[in-house]
Amino acid sequence: MGYSFDLDDVLFLRSAEGRAAVAELSGLALTGKSRLSDVAAARRLVGERFAAAALETAVLRRKAESKLDGGGEWLFTDAALQQATASVVARHRAQRLAGRDVHDVTCSIGADLAAVAAVARRSVGSDLDRVRLLMARHNLAAAGLDAAVVEADALRPVTRDTVVLADPARRDEGGRRRWDPADLVPPLDELLDVYAGRDLVIKCAPGLDFAAVPDDVEAEVISLDGGVREAALWFGSPADPTVRRRASVLRSDGGAWSITDAEPDDCPAEDVREWIVDPDGAVVRAGLVRHYAARHGLVQLDPRIAYLTGDVPPPGVRAFRVVEHGRFNEKALRTLLRKHDVGRLEILVRGVDVDPDALRRRLKPKGAQEASVVITRVGDQAMAYLCRAERT
Structure with missing residues (x-):
């Protein structure tokens, strides 16, 4: 704690x-x-x-140090640091609010507020935790940023004509973090009631059930350096009215790209080609695998599985060049590993009941080469693809 x-x-x-x-x-x-x-x-x-x-x-x-820019001068509580938005992600979100008046109604120690204050016309942060508010004032000053920081209840609006930014905290009971929207602080449904009709951005867990998101709301899933970090719900004018789902893929080195459900999703299922591509987790979580495939000229191995295949992988991704493939069978796979002198084995699994660590122990690979095996369901059959992972 x-x-x-x-x-x-x-x-x-x-x-x-x-x-x-x-x-x-x-x-x-x-x-x-x-x-x-x-x-x-x-x-x-x-x-x-x-x-x-x-x-x-x-x-x-x-x-x-690895999460927040300038964090070496900041003040935190342990819980506040855990929940704080990484600076790369906070800046990405703040850019959509540039030039606006923004009120962060759950500002905590100021991680999101700092990113907003750098680009907003005017910004204000509020919270009920006086310790965190005092820390936020210190942190903004350390960053050379100007924003009003006040004590206020997120469920009692104190500003008008602002974009409201909220990051509800998750309750921690017995060391277990809970992800039920009703267990957020403040509760998600109460936030939506209080700010109905307002321009609103709510940071959520990436496990959000998109089926429960209204059709007029844009849901964005964000990943950073290959790990899915969060989802954001965009209401009102900050949302793109043509988009219901968006995946934004960020890198700490500044690289970034997005894809939305407004793009084509023509993507047949076909036999494996030279490469297998495992899309970024944000793309998968946002349900945009087919859109990603259509953008890059890929096809699916199976219409229910997120693995894609094609002759040319997208640039800048870690893709898997197929060496051999066939029906998944442990004895046959063990023979294949010996044939290719594989001793260091990465196992990727999707759509089949296989424990990669347990399988690796049973296979006991011994050799000088490194390889990856992709095990997945195609139709009603489990298939195994021996590959060489390469950065394109």
Whole structure:
């Protein structure tokens, strides 16, 4: 759960003494093995009262380095950092709000608000957690950004004519994060009632049931560096009226592309060709596999399965060049691995009941070569495709 900060902790951390202490503690190992010595160092440096707050901040800043730009100067709670939107994703979303007046009604420690403040005409953030609000003020100042930060209930509107941005928190009960929309804080249905008719953006879990999304709402699934991060629901003028589903694929190096259900989805199912392509998770989760295939001249191996095949893979993806294929059979696959001297084996499975780790142990590959095997259902038959993975 992490250390529970109070207002005095935050005020100390913002002071010159607090900043200097955290900077010094950041040079320690900050590992599980060094915990006792790190705690002792913190107590010697700032005394018992603020040792835990200073040490926790040093640990959280190290965790934030790969997630938040400028996080080395920010203040967090552990839960707030876990839920904070990665800077690359926050900037992507904020660009659609550039030049608008935006109110982040669940601003927490300010990760989304910072991205919005950089491009919006005017921006305001609000929350009920006073500790996080004080952290948000510090974080925005550290980033050199200007936004109003006020205490307010997300379910009691305090602005008009703004785009409302909301990121409901997930309840954590017994260490288990819950994803039922009714268990969000504030609840999703209450947010929708309160802001009915308003321009609204709601950040959601990527496991969103798109069947429950109204037809006039744009649902966007976002991935970063190959991992699906979140979904966003766009209401009113920020939404594209021609789009119901969008997949946005982002990379930390700045690369980005999107695909929507407004594009053609002509995609037959055919026999395997030279390459197998596993679309990005955002494309799969948004239900846009056929649209992605049509864009890149690919076809499906099976109309119910997300694996695609073609003569030329899309640029910039990790694709699988087919070496041999046939019906899935462990004995035949073991023979095939020996034939190609495969010792390092990646196993990808979709549509069949196969545990990759258990299968790898049974196959016991021994050889000098590396390969991938794609196991999937085609019609009513399980098929195996021995491949060489390549970056196109």
